[in-house]
Amino acid sequence: MSDGSSISSHDGHGPSFTFYPAIYVLPTHLSLESLHRVEECLLNRDARLTYDPSEARVFLGNIGQRKRAILELRSRGVCTELEMRSVPGGVHVDGALDLGTETESDGQTNQSTGHLKRARSSDAEVDGSFINSDLIRVVRLGWLEKCVEEKDLVPMDQYIIYQGRRVQHPDDKATKGSEILHRAQQDVSRPHRGTTHRGTTHRPPKLYKQSTSENEDTPPPAPDWVTNHVSYACMRSAPLHPPNERFIDQLVKIRKVRELTLDEIGVRAYSTSIAAIAAYPCEFRRASEVLALPGCDMKIANLFAEFQQSGDGSLVAASALDTDPVLRVLHHFYRIWGVGAKTARDFYYARQWRDLDDIVEHGWNSLSRVQQIGVKYYDELLEGIPRAEVEEIARVVHRHASAVRPGVECIVVGGYRRGKEASGDADLVLSHRDESATHNLVVDVVSSLETEGWITHTLALHLTTSTRDQQTLPLRHDTGNHFDTLDKALVVWQDPSFNDTSPSTPEKKKRNPNPHRRVDIIISPWRTVGCAVLGWSGDTTFERDLRRHAKKSRGWKFDSSGVRERTSGGQVIDLERGGETWQEREKLVMEGLGIGWRPPGERCTR
DNA sequence: TGGCAAATACTG
């Protein structure tokens, strides 16, 4: 690590912290810029930085009080007992478990010990006894500054605010215990690269760094939404393939694990983080860049550090999805249409099933009808639908819709509209400028398609406005009644036409080789078509934040069927009146909601 | 420390 180019990565004259234990920088009382500067400084000097408090042994921070230090540690789940003995000449404090009753003793107490050891530590042996121990230290930032100033390692002693030894969590719950155990097991099974066992600590990628220039380390200026702390995904542009896509893929896998383990809050948290990262316009180079994003904190920054230092860009927690035998099976079941996390777990734990064959063999009759369909077409429904085929499906649906309602419009929404190369399903919105034309439209379109053989199964029919309006209020069917969601049909689709090349056996019809597809047909009255299209075009987090933003900033309730006041009896807010086309109307809604317009290709929050 | 998007239809 010390060849000619070490000059640049060491500023030409800095001490090396190579032999120091993992360092965690306490963000408290530090601006983001300062935090970044400190991190940069450490990285330049080969320090092992970590964002995982559980593996850090040096906590560097802009704090002065021991009480504060203990607080900082505890808030990060680091429980310690005071340990002063190994500080040369250190004040031996008994009754070590004082966690916060102290008021007068601060860093100064320990500093009285500083002179003694200074005599015997002026070189690499500095802090040696500490380095080879399992002690935890909270150290004032001044230590680093001093090291830089002296261009050499300086003993920590004068700067130690607190020193302790890890103890077991006093409130260690079963869940936490098993989590730790789980992590430990993962660590064992994890193929460690290289010679280290440093977990998620990371070093600067040497070769990479050395070949780059002086201001290599200055991260690109943060985008507006970072500096302004814009925390709504619907107010940022997130492209289909963002620069940090590989990291996002890993986080998405972790989120999937959270789904499978019924951790809804974890799912939401990861979704928020992912959405922010998906909007970030350049590749991260430092974990501190991650830290600056709204919705991302130490946990995510730490995962990025792991991502960066792992040779193959994989995260242990993400790999579990393919590695862990339980998660593998749960995931397998979860991908059956009609089976969610609860049912997948039920299949595994209660029924003791392990694959689709078990389901078919031992539980077929206990499945719901749609679950049977989901199992039957398991592989085909998981295949993505190429864009050309989505367009084809849309043409057919439009043709049938036009036959029953001339003048109807068919809008492809969903992943297709965001630009995805292959969609999980085809989402289509049907609308008509004549509102009366949308009544019973789903039913008419679906039966027409069924008759012609395009729809093989109807998984669900949601009939709300049409039937009810017509039954209860035939005279004013469309006036103001927006308290319901849209009519829709969730169907299984298959192109009925195929080459019957060998009519040699006329009795036996040849099996249709075309894959089964999932198609959603949504009906929207024209007056809210902008809302429908907006509500059906964004990724989940985009849509979630749309609603959150409408609520927080306007006191409105937004969904694909319209916008209304949150007050009881909520007045309908018509934001799209005046828009001639559905595109214009969607834009009016976005502007009216105060999020500004952005094309569907920039609503990819993952 | 509480909140996190949201409503509705359908199934067993």
Add this chain to the structure above:
DNA sequence: CAGTAT
């Protein structure tokens, strides 16, 4: 009612 889907 609990669970799933959009």
Add this chain to the structure above:
DNA sequence: GCCA
């Protein structure tokens, strides 16, 4: 897991 993050934030107000």
